[in-house]
Amino acid sequence: DVKVTQSSRYLVKRTGEKVFLECVQDMDHENMFWYRQDPGLGLRLIYFSYDVKMKEKGDIPEGYSVSREKKERFSLILESASTNQTSMYLCASSSGGARGGNEQFFGPGTRLTVL
Amino acid sequence: QQQVKQSPQSLIVQKGGIPIINCAYENTAFDYFPWYQQFPGKGPALLIAIRPDVSEKKEGRFTISFNKSAKQFSLHIMDSQPGDSATYFCAASEGNEKLTFGTGTRLTIIP
Numbered sequence: 001d002v003k004v005t006q007s008s009r010y011l012v013k014r015t016g017e018k019v020f021l022e023c024v025q026d027m028d029h030e031n032m033f034w035y036r037q038d039p040g041l042g043l044r045l046i047y048f049s050y051d052v053k054m055k056e057k058g059d060i061p062e063g064y065s066v067s068r069e070k071k072e073r074f075s076l077i078l079e080s081a082s083t084n085q086t087s088m089y090l091c092a093s094s095s096g097g098a099r100g101g102n103e104q105f106f107g108p109g110t111r112l113t114v115l
Numbered sequence: 116q117q118q119v120k121q122s123p124q125s126l127i128v129q130k131g132g133i134p135i136i137n138c139a140y141e142n143t144a145f146d147y148f149p150w151y152q153q154f155p156g157k158g159p160a161l162l163i164a165i166r167p168d169v170s171e172k173k174e175g176r177f178t179i180s181f182n183k184s185a186k187q188f189s190l191h192i193m194d195s196q197p198g199d200s201a202t203y204f205c206a207a208s209e210g211n212e213k214l215t216f217g218t219g220t221r222l223t224i225i226p
Contacts (some may be wrong), residue, residue: 004158014202017116033213035216040124040218040219041218042121042204042216042217042218042219043159043204043219044216045213045214045215048213052220058213090158090159092158102147103149103164104161104214106158106159106160107158107159108157108158109157109158
């Protein structure tokens with residue numbers, strides 16, 4: 001059974017803290033994605049990666065960075081958390097050739113609150 | 116710039132009714148149109164998808180209707196059940212590029 005796991009379901013951090021969100025997939029997928037989900041705004045792509053050590057900016061990369069040192073793991077980093085980064089963060093992975101776009105498998109999400 | 120517009124934002128339908136969720140896109144190069152279903156506390160999961168070479172696709176009680184000339188596609192749920200209550204997202208992509216999602220529709224099916 002395919003599986004995408006995220007390190008935390010709930011996380012509370014303070015403004016200015018450095019935050020790491022971890023995502024692991026066990027499907028040997030090339031492509032991994034980080035989204036944030038906010039009411040009325042849907043899923044917005046933050047960063048994605050088509051291969052190890054590769055990363056590309058999505059639609060809203062400001063304030064975030066990513067790391068992909070191993071194929072199965074994709075980390076989202078908030079260098080200095082701010083209250084407007086309070087959100088649900090979803091990780092996803094997909095197979096599919098050189099670039100993504102086929103079925104994406106999502107993790108359960110991490111609800112981050114920045115105080 | 117929102118490339119996929121989804122409506123309505125929320126929808127309440129009685130059991131057995133046929134909820135319809137609509138999406139419109141701008142990029143004529145899009146060629147893959149999936150719908151994702153998300154239950155509370157879970158990540159979205161692929162429900163059904165269509166490519167523009169067909170105008171309709173059915174999987175069980177779920178149907179996608181696709182109108183290429185109008186750049187619109189919609190999800191219909193036949194004989195809706197309370198268990199269908201969820202948030203639904205349409206999406207689109209070009210070739211094997213990343214998905215662009217709509218803003219979501221919260222569907223409630225009342226008994």
